[in-house]
Amino acid sequence: MDKTQVFSESSWSSLENLGWDSEWDFLFSPFKGPYVPGRVIAVHKTRYDVNIPGGIISVPISGAMKKQKNLPVVGDFVVVLDNQDAATQMIVSILKRRTCLSRGGAGESAGEQILAANIDTAFIVTDPGHDLSIPRLERYLLIVRNSGAEPVIILNKSDTSEEISTIIDRVHAELRGVPVIALSALNNTGLEQLGPFLTPGATVIFLGSSGVGKSTLINALTGASLQKTGGIRENDGKGRHTTTVRHLIPLDGGSCLIDTPGMREVRIWTAGNTLNEAFDDIIRIAQECRFSDCRHLQEPGCAVRKAVEDGLISQERLERYRKLHKEADFEKEKAEIGLKRLEKKRYRGIARMANECRDRNRWQE
Ligand SMILES: Nc1nc2c(ncn2[C@@H]2O[C@H](COP(=O)(O)OP(=O)(O)OP(=O)(O)O)[C@@H](O)[C@H]2O)c(=O)[nH]1
Numbered sequence: 001m002d003k004t005q006v007f008s009e010s011s012w013s014s015l016e017n018l019g020w021d022s023e024w025d026f027l028f029s030p031f032k033g034p035y036v037p038g039r040v041i042a043v044h045k046t047r048y049d050v051n052i053p054g055g056i057i058s059v060p061i062s063g064a065m066k067k068q069k070n071l072p073v074v075g076d077f078v079v080v081l082d083n084q085d086a087a088t089q090m091i092v093s094i095l096k097r098r099t100c101l102s103r104g105g106a107g108e109s110a111g112e113q114i115l116a117a118n119i120d121t122a123f124i125v126t127d128p129g130h131d132l133s134i135p136r137l138e139r140y141l142l143i144v145r146n147s148g149a150e151p152v153i154i155l156n157k158s159d160t161s162e163e164i165s166t167i168i169d170r171v172h173a174e175l176r177g178v179p180v181i182a183l184s185a186l187n188n189t190g191l192e193q194l195g196p197f198l199t200p201g202a203t204v205i206f207l208g209s210s211g212v213g214k215s216t217l218i219n220a221l222t223g224a225s226l227q228k229t230g231g232i233r234e235n236d237g238k239g240r241h242t243t244t245v246r247h248l249i250p251l252d253g254g255s256c257l258i259d260t261p262g263m264r265e266v267r268i269w270t271a272g273n274t275l276n277e278a279f280d281d282i283i284r285i286a287q288e289c290r291f292s293d294c295r296h297l298q299e300p301g302c303a304v305r306k307a308v309e310d311g312l313i314s315q316e317r318l319e320r321y322r323k324l325h326k327e328a329d330f331e332k333e334k335a336e337i338g339l340k341r342l343e344k345k346r347y348r349g350i351a352r353m354a355n356e357c358r359d360r361n362r363w364q365e
């Protein structure tokens with residue numbers, strides 16, 4: 001391999017230390033000859049930093065992948081064409097993702113935005129003060145559960161809060177069934193609670209708003225200042241968006257961490273069954289509603305509204321459910337409209353081809 005292409009020789013890892021196992025080996029087995037496996041550790045505009053055996057290289061993707069909009073994300077295991085020549089080095093395929101973290105596109109843009117792949121545990125980091133918002137945590141939970149990864153909530157900056165155990169109880173009560181860990185990245189206390197998730201071969205990601213301390217936490221875990229950290233604004237406690245790219249970092253014990261930029265907007269992607277699982281209490285009670293398509297608004301014989309009156313479900317919880325449901329439907333609709341447009345375009349292409357064919361035949365007659 002051309003040594004000049006390995007721009008970061010000191011920081012590369014063996015693929016085994018980046019989660020490569022026999023299952024990946026199996027998926028890679030059809031590729032022989034000039035192909036090598038690798039893991040995407042960072043994504044730039046058109047180039048990808050890929051850790052391959054022997055180094056980290058910066059490569060583009062193949063034209064076919066570009067055309068199919070088949071874009072790698074951080075955490076992907078990929079197949080790289082590596083035939084000694086830096087000019088033709090490129091990613092040619094993505095090995096089938098085990099888990100895939102995605103959200104609805106930002107702004108009005110339709111579609112899915114894939115954030116990262118092959119994540120085992122997603123830490124949803126929040127600050128118990130300024131940033132704490134149950135509805136936002138719930139959105140993150142939906143995104144994570146939908147991805148196939150396991151969610152864990154981290155209340156960072158526990159050094160700044162006197163009532164941390166009350167907050168833990170509140171989060172537990174509102175968002176059932178998710179582990180909640182309180183720690184302080186700055187003071188290096190409570191980090192040992194993350195140990196069970198950082199097993200050899202595991203990949204974990206840190207999600208959350210800007211300024212909650214994701215990079216500080218990663219630096220504390222790696223024991224190095226690999227990630228830049230930033231202050232937060234005095235007036236509203238918001239972060240300054242210090243981290244700008246998602247980055248995969250290997251940890252000594254054989255696990256991998258992914259730092260991410262703080263999210264401004266947490267849109268859920270088509271939440272499907274995950275939404276129903278998260279609100280299984282409401283779904284169960286809704287089976288008793290008189291109308292099967294009851295929206296639990298003004299309909300007579302609504303069991304859900306009765307459950308709210310009886311204090312079995314909180315009004316806020318019902319409202320969060322309604323809002324998320326509406327949003328998931330909207331994302332689905334946006335995606336379907338996009339699909340229809342695509343079909344129309346494809347049909348127009350076929351019709352044009354048929355016309356051209358007919359004209360040609362006529363001309364030849
Ligand atoms: N008091 C206290 N401050 C912390 C703690 N962890 C992080 N901070 C501070 O919070 C600020 C933001 O930390 P970062 O690690 O840059 O936050 P981030 O989540 O990576 O932010 P973005 O990269 O912008 O998304 C810094 O000033 C940190 O020193 C903590 O446990 N306690």
Ligand SMILES: [Mg+2]
Nearest residue numbers: 214215242243
């Ligand atoms: Mg950061």
Ligand SMILES: [Zn+2]
Nearest residue numbers: 289294296302
């Ligand atoms: Zn109802």
